[in-house]
Each structure stands twice: as C-alpha cells, then as structure tokens.
Amino acid sequence: MVKLISLYMNLKKHSSTESNILNAAKEIFERKGMAAARMQEIADEAGINKAMLHYYYRSKQLLFEAVFKKAFSTLAPQLNDIINADNSLFDKIKNFTHNYITFIIKHPYLPNFIIQELNRNPEFIEKQLSNKLPNIEKFRNQIENAVKDGHIRPIKAEHLFINIIALNIFPFIASPLLKGFLKVDKTTFKELMEERKTEVVDFILNSIKIK
C-alpha cells in the first residue's frame, strides 16, 4: 500500500514537472519558433531550473520535436475524423469549416507554428509524421463520385481539398497582413473570422454545387 502511494507520488511529481515543461515549451515555441525560443525562457515559463529541461528532454531539438509532434497530433486526427466520417460530402465541408475555425480561434498560434517549422524542415513530415498523416482516399472517392453523379461540377479532389484548407486556415496564418490590408482592428477581424464559419461553407458550396 505504501509502495503504491509512493509510486504514485513519484509518478505525479515526475509527470507533473515533465508536462509543465512541455506546456511551457509549447507556449514559447509556438510564439517564437524554434530558432528564436530560448531554453531559459522556457524554464522561466515553467517556473523551474533550466537543467530540468535537459534532464527530461536531453536537448532543445528533442524538446522541440516533442512539442511539435504533440501539436501536430492535435490537428491531424481531427482532420482525419472529419474527412473519414460516414456522412455526405457537403456535411463534411460544413463540419470541417465549423470545427476547424472554432478550434483555431482557441489555438491561434498552432497552424502558423506547424507550417512555419515544416517549411524550415520539410523532411520532418516524412521522417517523423508519416504515421500521423490523415488518409484522404475516402474523401477523394467521395469527390470523384459526386462529380460522376453530377452533384458537383468537375473538380480534381486535390484542388478541392487544397481550397477547403486554404479558405479555412489562411486567414489565421496571415492575420497581421490581412488586418493591414483591410485596415480593420483586432475586434473587427475576430468578427470576420466568426462570420467565416458560415461564409466559407457558402463560398465553397456555391462554387461546386450544380444548380
């Protein structure tokens, strides 16, 4: 019994520090990127000694990879679930748009972080993340069938897929630029993003539906 309790205490201490580090690292890496992030700043954010980062994660690179994989693992399975759900193409587009915009509003740094670091290190996606990539075959078939059955105009699955993701994610990645171009403040921009939950769906469906 004592054994169990002490084991539990240790485990708790251990994993609490370890996950504190991971959370702090997530904050700093997402805000600043791998290159600009400082190990000391992560330690400060976690409220612990810098040596602990190395004790639990060995190096900055490995800590970064742990953060990155976790970030990727929160985004990719969601995408996978949506596009492989057992519903219609139109419902998938509605779900994707609504769920993803809602999710990203809560985690605004995430998409930019992932895209940024993948650009600096494109091999990473094959070497480390290939098992986490969503499977789009079902979605592709669904699009091809919809074209064949005359429900939507002819369009390559690849392009429709790219378009859906672009319309949903780009505004969050490019928000400083778009705010500048459109001359709108933070609040107005947020309202625009809320509107997009329906606007993007309309835009896509209007484009592909045969009326």
Add this chain to the structure above:
Amino acid sequence: MVKLISLYMNLKKHSSTESNILNAAKEIFERKGMAAARMQEIADEAGINKAMLHYYYRSKQLLFEAVFKKAFSTLAPQLNDIINADNSLFDKIKNFTHNYITFIIKHPYLPNFIIQELNRNPEFIEKQLSNKLPNIEKFRNQIENAVKDGHIRPIKAEHLFINIIALNIFPFIASPLLKGFLKVDKTTFKELMEERKTEVVDFILNSIKIK
C-alpha cells in the same frame, strides 16, 4: 571629367557591394528567417567580410529591415496595380490569380517570409509599411456594385478579398504540409500549382457569379 569617372567608379564599387549584401541577406533571411539567419552566413553567401555587413547596414536588425521592406515592396505594388486597374471585377480576379501564381512560382520563399516575420512582429506593418499598403477601396466599391447590380451573389468585400488571397497564396506557404497530406512529390505538386492558375479563377467565379 576624371573626377566624374572616379566618382562613378567609387559609386559602382560601393553600390555593388551594398547590393551584393542585400541580395545575399535576402537569400538567407528568406530561407531561414530573422532568428535563424547568421551574419557570417550572409557574408559567406555574398563572398565578403562580415564587417562589411555592419559597415553598410549597421546591425542585423537594420539589414533585416532593409531586406523585408524590399520584399514587401515587390509584392504590395503588384497587388495594388491589379486591384486598382481600370477593368472589370472578373478580369481583376483572373489577372490577380494568373500574375500572382506566376510570380510566386518564381519567388517561392517570399510569401512565407513576409507572413512569418509579420507574425513575429505584427507592429511592423503599421510602423514601417503603412505607406506601402495597397488601397482596396476601389475594389471594395466594385464588389459592392456588382452585388447591387445582381452580377454576383451577396458577399462582403472583405470575405471575397480574403478568399482570393487565401486560394492563391496558401498552397505555397503550406506546400510541405500539403505535399504530405496529398502524398504527392515535388513535380506533381508543381503541376498542381500550374493548374491552379485557371482552377482558382473557375472556383471563385463559379462561387460568386449568378447563373
């Protein structure tokens, strides 16, 4: 006369080194970003001594700002010209799509560079670039009139503007991610980007045109 020639020679030497530095800095900053770029690497790329970077540009920050402003100044006026041209809304969309995709294929690091650094430093766009921002008022009026006249379905100018930019630029920013998702290689991806010169126009016009 001799005076003129020597002045010219001096000027040429001066400005050639200065622009060599700027070009080298552009390469490195665009590939690696401000934080990961190294002054020594820029000097090596330019084939000169590192002290020259400081001789001509004082500091890394100022060199970076010179590069960034130049990059921004190649993208923004193009956008401005297209959306303020004296032609129809549909032609603008066609021109924008075709010209921008062509341009970005030649400068693949540019959009990502700009968006990335603006995310790390959002004040920059107001403090340093406000005079270089394109004016979208004419474009906005054109959209509003097209809605009023029943040429296109009702859509906020902001959303249409965001959608056009998103569909055109996002695939280049997110290319490593999209290559991974779609499981296509570099060559196939390039072909897809070529196709988008017409595909994106079709997608947008199909969405907004009233048939």
Add this chain to the structure above:
DNA sequence: ACGTTTGTTAACTAAATGGTTAAACTAATT
C-alpha cells in the same frame, strides 16, 4: 532507520554569434 534511486538546483563551461577595431588597401586628387 538507512542506503539507494530519482528529482532539483546553482554554478559552471564551451561554443556560437553580433558587433568592433585597427591596420591595410584602393583609387582619385593635388
């Protein structure tokens, strides 16, 4: 209770990096 393992810290180290300097070089001027 007592040695052992695990977790934590402050101080330290080595390397990298932005920036400086003083001397050398170039080319025009007188």
Add this chain to the structure above:
DNA sequence: AATTAGTTTAACCATTTAGTTAACAAACGT
C-alpha cells in the same frame, strides 16, 4: 610622390546560449 577618403580584411571582444556537473533534497525499497 604625398595626401586623402572611402573600402576591405583579420583579429578581437563581449554577450548570449545550449548544455554539463556536482552537490543537495526528496522519496523510495528494504
């Protein structure tokens, strides 16, 4: 030929930063 001004370089400096270490603390097994 001597002077001057701008340009370029090698060597140097100060600081930052990832990573280590050695000593200390806490929790564990027996």
